[in-house]
Amino acid sequence: MNIDTRIKFRHLVCFLEAAQQGSLARAADKLAVSQPAISKTLKELEELLAASLFERSKSGVSLTEAGVAFLRYAGPCVQALRDGVSSLRGGEYEAGAVRLGVLSTVETLLLPEVVRRLHQQHPALVVSVVTGPSAYLLSQLRVGELDLVVGRMTDSPQIHGLTFEHLYSESMTLVVRAGHPLLALPQVREALHDYALVLPLAGTTIRRFADSLFVQCGISPSRQRLETLSLALSRRYVQSSDAVWVAPLDAVRLDLRSGELVELHLGIQEPGGSVGICSNASLPLSLAAHWCVETLREVGKDYREEVYP
Template sequence: MNIDTRIKFRHLLCFLEVARQGSLARAADQMAVSQPAISKTLKELEDLLDASLFDRSKSGVSLTEAGLAFMRYAGPCVQALRDGVNSLREGEYAAGMVRLGVLSTVEGLLVPEVVRRLHERHPALVVSVLTGPSAYLLSQLRVGELDLVVGRMTESPEIQGLTFEHLYSESMTLVVRPDHPLLAQGREGRSLEGYPLVLPLAGTTIRKHADSLFVQSGISPPRQRLETLSLTLSRRYVMSSDAVWIAPMDAVRLDLRSGELAELDLGLQEPGGSVGICSNASLPLSLAAQWCVEVLRDAAADYREGRLP
């Protein structure tokens, strides 16, 4: 079957924006056009494909099975065309760009080192980093808005259909401020009950590993807790309170080494999960993204061997 030449670039852009926003009105705002124009363009595409791409409801729109199938190809197609245009331009595009989705588990240690090495090897390279929950980052990877996603995400349902490369395993640990009352007690007498807890957001991959520590300790999470993926907020709150932070080792390694935080030994051990690189196999990696993968592998090897700062 030949590709219908009536399918235009604007049809693909409209489809992807509606899928991204989950709303015709929000997609219209993002594309600076009227909602009727969005509806008309979307209907044209569905007529040309002879398929319904979205289910409509009062709360918005969601992709149909046909829409999900079409999105696997529409996103990479649009991004490939953008890359082709950019490769012919000079000036700001000549340097190349890699777009990384970064989970909180790696933004404190691994990724800064990766960016440093990338700029050392490729001085003109632009590295664009987007942080957030794995579900959001993987959805952006799927539609071609990101080149790679780095972090702990193997248990996220959104990873289905994407490619994952393991880099290293990372453990969880419990940390407190250096003069925390629990540090003066013997390990056998320590209990987390009565102290505020800092946890990853509910529903995230890393939260599942944090919750397993509660199962091991036989206690229920207290009502007083902070749930966040922000390392900056978590760090400052723990340093200024009696809170206990259940944190990925990558996020606190330097703080433990400098003495700004202290590890709380309760005789528990949670091995954590697999940290790695997720990519969209249906979209060929740009040269800049390939450079990034190489550096990620090198930095991860140093991490496993304990050679990172």
């Protein structure tokens, strides 16, 4: 089926702005046109597509199923054209920028490899990384301050209405410094409550997985705790004390290989949470963000096939 040549760039821009704003009045303000002009343009587009794209109400507009389906293609189409024009005007055909929200679960191994591959293919690419709890990062994604969020976040309430793509599964583990007293004990579980714990912040997705691990093992956790999402702080504190770190496996994989940290075996393994990419379907991805998604998929595939790390 050929594309109807009567569909113009202005139709797509009006559609995307109305979808993002959820209001024809706000979309009109953003585009510096009148609300009747927005309504007329959207009506033309719906007639050309022979589909209703929006549900209209007193509170604003929301996408129909057809609108959501069309958004998946209209957004990347418009963004790709904008990126193409910008690159030609700037004379930097490989330039671009992507804004990533990164959870601690992918900070140590996944992200450095993703950035390395991206820069290998796109020398002028700028990768801006923001770290923090999933609730904060997802809120920034929702308002367009971030292009993508990467990590374990499927249990976060803020993910509703956003799009999540699974990359690989990662389990939690308990680690201590080399020479820790617990390593000499035949029964680790009974003695764990005597040692300080290093845990992710309360309320985060990864903390729920950590708490679940204790429940599965029937362990009463120690009341003495360091709660943080900082991998550097967690690592240094555990290396210099008798604390026990409940950590995502990727965060400590290199330390385990070097022998600086040692895994405590409890006879049970946490089943693992889904590490993936979260995006906002109502906001078109830039060309640089598309590059990043493809590279994340490549590295995720290597994880699943145990090629990397």
